[in-house]
Amino acid sequence: MADKGGRIGVLIVNLGSPEGTDYRSMRRYLGEFLSDRRVIxxxxxxxxxxxxLVILSTRPQRSGRAYEAIWNRERNEAPLVTITRAQAAKLAEAFADAPAVIVDWAMRYGRPSVAERLGRLVAAGCERVLVVPLYPQYAAATTATVNDVAFDALKAMRRQPALRTAADWHDDPVYIAALAASIESQIAALGFEPEVVLASFHGVPVEYVEKGDPYAAQCRTTVRLLRERLGWGEDRLQLTFQSRFGRAEWLQPYTDRTVEALARRGVKRLAVVMPGFVADCLETLEEIGVENATLFRENGGRDFAALACLNDSAGGMAVLEAVVRRELAGWL
Structure with missing residues (x-):
């Protein structure tokens, strides 16, 4: 596969993680994240x-304890960092047929930063760069803020590369097929058959959707396509939203309240899949895998499974490769 002049950079970007679970590391990370005008x-x-004065005085300790429960002690880093690095490495292997392509990875908050890795790609001779926010469903608080910092980084450059940003892939057939296959294989490996499967997405305030954010509609589309692919009805695969913050009204139904209600209604076997996350992280491993599992059992449930995200599995990498090849059309 021939390129059309110069090297081409592909930068995949996920949310980010603290560098440690101690107070200072957590405060630095949360301070950057919660200071983002797109997020709050x-x-x-x-x-x-x-x-x-208030939030950063108390929340770092609580978040630090949560990260402690999932921390990759072998590498001394958060699982999201481990997985994103692996995704970048495997994506580079997938583009062995295109030697002009250089794949790298960054985090929106924390390290490595988008500006740092964009600079590295330019220094390596990349005249064109594709930035891929790792969010299947578009939201201003996720996708747009990645794009913001990428364009901010260009402002400091005398010689700017041509820059593209990848569109969402909430309804991409490769994505839907990979999710369905992952759900089926993981459920088949469980020691029980779930009565209900929740498709839990990260929530956003209702106000953001009212301002024009397409996120909620895209989540609904993803779940509808998943139901069609799996041959399941609405009672079998239910849409919920997790990780709300503050007192504002967020997208509903809420995951934790749904988990509690299902258990109290008599559901004994429950599984949760998180289609909006391309890699396992605090919200999937601790919030769902620990907090919601405990909530389910405390209210009468018995068997609970937090299904793994696509991560760097063959299916997950097929999705990322398809997205990147789609977005590189005309450059390769």
Missing amino acids: EVPRWFWLPLLN
């Missing part, structure tokens, strides 16, 4: 004092 759209005059 509250007026600065109100939000910043609350963040710095």
Whole structure:
């Protein structure tokens, strides 16, 4: 496969993780994350004092304990970092037929930063760069903020590369097929048959959707296509939203309340899949795998499974490769 002049960089970008579980590392990470205007759209005059004087005084300890439960001790890093690095390495292998392509990875918050890795790609001779926010469903608080920092990095460059940003893939047939296959294989390996499977997505405030964010509609489309692929009805595969923060109304139904209600209704066997996450992280491993599992059993449930994300599995990598090849059309 021949390129059309110059080297081509592919930068995959996920949310990020703290460098450690100690107070200072957690405070630094949460401070960067919760200071993002895309994430928290509250007026600065109100939000910043609350963040710095109240939230960052208490939340780092609580979040640090949660990260401790899932920390990759062998590499001394969060699982999201381990998995994203592996995804980049395997994506590079998939493009062995295109020697002009250089694949790298970055995090929106924490390290390695988008600006650092963009600079490295340019230094390596990349005249064109594709930035891939690792979010199947578009949201301003995720996809758009990755694009923001990528374009901000270009502002500091005298010689700028041509830059593309990847579109979402919430309804891509390769993505839906990979999810369905992963769900079927993981359920087949369980010691029980789930009565209900929840498709849990990260939530966003309802206000963001009212302002025009397509996220909720795209989540619904993903679940509808998954049901069709699996041959399941709405009672079998239910859509929920997790990880709400603050007192505002977020997208519903809430995952934790649904888990509790199902258990109290008599459901004994439950599985949760998280289609909006391309890699396992705090929200999948601890929030779902620990907190919601405990909630289910405390309210009468028995068997609970948090299904693994696509991660760097063959199916997961097929999705990322398909997205990148789609977005590189005309460059390769």
